[in-house]
Amino acid sequence: MNKQETLAFNERNIAEFRSSHGKIASFGDAPILLLTSKGARSGERRTNPMMYLADDDDPNRVFVFASYAGADQNPAWYHNLVANPDDLEVELGDGRYPASAEVLPEPERAEIYAMQAGRYPGFAGYQEMTTRAIPVVALTLQR
Numbered sequence: 001m002n003k004q005e006t007l008a009f010n011e012r013n014i015a016e017f018r019s020s021h022g023k024i025a026s027f028g029d030a031p032i033l034l035l036t037s038k039g040a041r042s043g044e045r046r047t048n049p050m051m052y053l054a055d056d057d058d059p060n061r062v063f064v065f066a067s068y069a070g071a072d073q074n075p076a077w078y079h080n081l082v083a084n085p086d087d088l089e090v091e092l093g094d095g096r097y098p099a100s101a102e103v104l105p106e107p108e109r110a111e112i113y114a115m116q117a118g119r120y121p122g123f124a125g126y127q128e129m130t131t132r133a134i135p136v137v138a139l140t141l142q143r
Contacts, residue, residue: 010047010048010049013026013049014034014047014049017032017034017049017091018034018091021093021094022091022092022093022094024049027049027051030051030120031051031052031053031054032049032050032051032052033049033050033052033062033064033090033091033092034047034048034049034090034091035047035048035049035050035064035077035088035089035090035091035139036048036088036089036090036091037077037080037081037084037087037088038080038083038084038087038088039076039080040076040079040080040082040083040084046076046077046080048075048077050064050065050077051064051065051116051120052064052139053065053112053115053116053119055138058140060140060141060142060143061138061139061140061141062090062092062138062139062141063104063112063116063136063137063138063139064136064137064139065113065116065123065134065135065136065137066078066134066135066136066137067123067126067127067134068126069126069129070125070126070127070128070129070130071129071130072130072131072132073132074132074135078135078137081101081103081137082101082103085100085101085102086100086101088100088101088139090139090141092141095143097141097142097143098141098142099139099140099141099142100139100140100142101137101138101139101140102137102138102140103135103136103137104135104136104137104138106133108136109133109135109136110133112136113127113134113136116136
């Protein structure tokens with residue numbers, strides 16, 4: 001997909017997420033959130049739908065994965081979180097929460113990524129497609 005097609009795809013998914021209380025049909029039963037971050041260079045707000053993994057030990061923490069479908073570079077939203085880790089919003093279902101981001105270090109990154117890949121094998125495929133270690137980011141929600 002080119003940039004315009006990707007933007008249109010994301011806009012349709014964002015609209016569907018908001019109108020169906022946090023669901024996107026093409027994602028099936030997978031847990032989905034909307035992440036809004038501040039652009040690292042532009043300063044503009046950008047929203048991206050993505051799968052997440054809930055932290056079983058902390059109900060205010062979720063993990064997201066900078067897989068970029070196995071590309072050899074990280075997605076733009078990842079760079080935005082690194083540049084502005086305390087300036088983001090997470091939408092879960094009908095709720096909107098300010099949040100902060102923390103890139104997980106090893107070995108926690110590998111452990112959480114393996115859990116996600118075990119639940120959703122596509123993530124294992126993404127890791128096989130690239131030589132980079134796909135970052136895992138913990139989002140802490142301020143509820």
